[in-house]
Amino acid sequence: MEAGELCLPKLGSRDGKSCRLRWTNYLRPDIKRGKFSFQEEQTIIQLHALLGNRWSAIATHLPKRTDNEIKNYWNTHLKKRLAKMGIDPVTHRPKNDTLLSGDGQSKNAANLIHIAQWESARLEAEARLARQSKLRSAGSVNSFQAQSSEFASTSSQIHKPFGPGRCLDVLKAWTSTGVWGQKSEAGAVNSGVSMTGVACELESSTSTLSSAAGVGANSCDVDGGVTKEEMEEEYWKYLPEQRNGIRSSFPFTSAWATESIRSTSEHVPCGNFVEKFTDLLLSTDRRLSEDGGESDDGSGSGGGSDYNEDNKNYWNSILNLVNSSPSDSPIF
DNA sequence: AACGCCACCAACCGCAAAACA
DNA sequence: GTGTTTTGCGGTTGGTGGCGT
Structure with missing residues (x-):
């Protein structure tokens, strides 16, 4: 049985679950609507590379965007963009894998994926903690208020104890x-x-x-x-x-x-290919849309540069992304 | 004007976990 | 401890509007 079917009266054709969904995905006042910014696109791509289809987790780093909206945007825009560039939108790796083959790049990619999975599991745990904490702190606040002020309450009541840099x-x-x-x-x-x-x-x-x-x-x-x-x-x-x-x-x-x-x-650093790839993807797309020109060599993997330095840069960028993002993130 | 195609996105669906009685 | 209800999530669908023919 689905939520609200028994306990809430129907509002037209909507049951309780449908109303809740419409509220959280559409009517909530703190939802930002409209075009995604370049920054948001980059964030989505990078986080998707890390987290996969964990839309709710991704949404926590994009304040005022719902998981549903991000999911839709991914499916209708970013996924196609990736595919058009010959990138597997699931793995975030070149489909023919030639760009990553040969040296340690393939291994690097695999490592990144491992790390991403590692981190994604921890995200789940963090999210659980946050939820528990929220419930404790919510106290007598009625559920409607708690829901409508979700972002604010999570930032002020949940995350401070963990500290802003706790995340990664x-x-x-x-x-x-x-x-x-x-x-x-x-x-x-x-x-x-x-x-x-x-x-x-x-x-x-x-x-x-x-x-x-x-x-x-x-x-x-x-x-x-x-x-x-x-x-x-x-x-x-x-x-x-x-x-x-x-x-x-x-x-x-x-x-x-x-x-x-x-x-x-x-072994090895993973390479910062995701970041570079993300930049490449977005910049290439821009160039294509601006002048119809062709992309550069597509070697987003970083070639023979200093891997350690690249890695530092990559993870720093992720950390910056996460930590600079709204401390209002329910997870971090 | 009518039709078909396509992109977009809100809504739906089913499932699992958490919360509650 | 058990059954029921609620909540959260991700995948998918269907309605709508824009565009080209």
């Missing part, structure tokens, strides 16, 4: 220490590095874990009958002293997380 703490650790692209080192102090090391150990001690991770497979199911909670417990055995400090960054929400961290600890 692990990524920050990677970028700030330069550990990205290097073998993990024992005794590293920050959470990202520590977890990298732990991930390796954990994997070796839990042979049931799979290293699957197909592109876009955001499922948080854990293979081999190991539950998320079990994995989490296992994880904290290795890091008891950090249990309170970085709990929200627990990475092993699925099997692929282990693999993703393991693989990134083994």
